[in-house]
Amino acid sequence: MNGYQKYKAQSIYSMSSVELLLMLYDEAIKRMKMAKCALEDKDYGVFDNSITRTVRIVRYLNSILDMEQPISEEFRRIYEYLFYDLSAIRAGRDRRMEDIEQIIRVLSEFRDGFEEAGKEVREVRVTTTRSVTG
Secondary structure: OOHHHHHHHHHHHHHHHHHHHHHHHHHHHHHHHHHHHHHHOOHHHHHHHHHHHHHHHHHHHHHOOOOOOHHHHHHHHHHHHEEEEEEEHHHHHHHHHHHHHHHHHHHHHHHHHHHHHHHHHHHHHHHHHHHHHH
């Protein structure tokens, strides 16, 4: 490993679970935007690669759901919808451009929701810590 790769690996290992989750959503959103641009340019290799990477990310997000949490079933349904839509986009290409925007919107809303939840958790921890030590 070169220095940059070591730094990148170390920074990933030191991230909180919320930061890692946000990174996954950011990557999926980026890949969908790349797919949109590639589709507009008719660069089907980049398009297919971007969709494949997004599918892998969504599959991973689905696999890490804690099914003990009631909300997880809702997330699972939405991820299954995303799988279906991503497959339809790959198959339909030009006919499905508006679906790419919809997937970006769903992923962005999830990302923003997790970011907000992460802020609330940090605030609770800081408040709790201060009240105990203060």
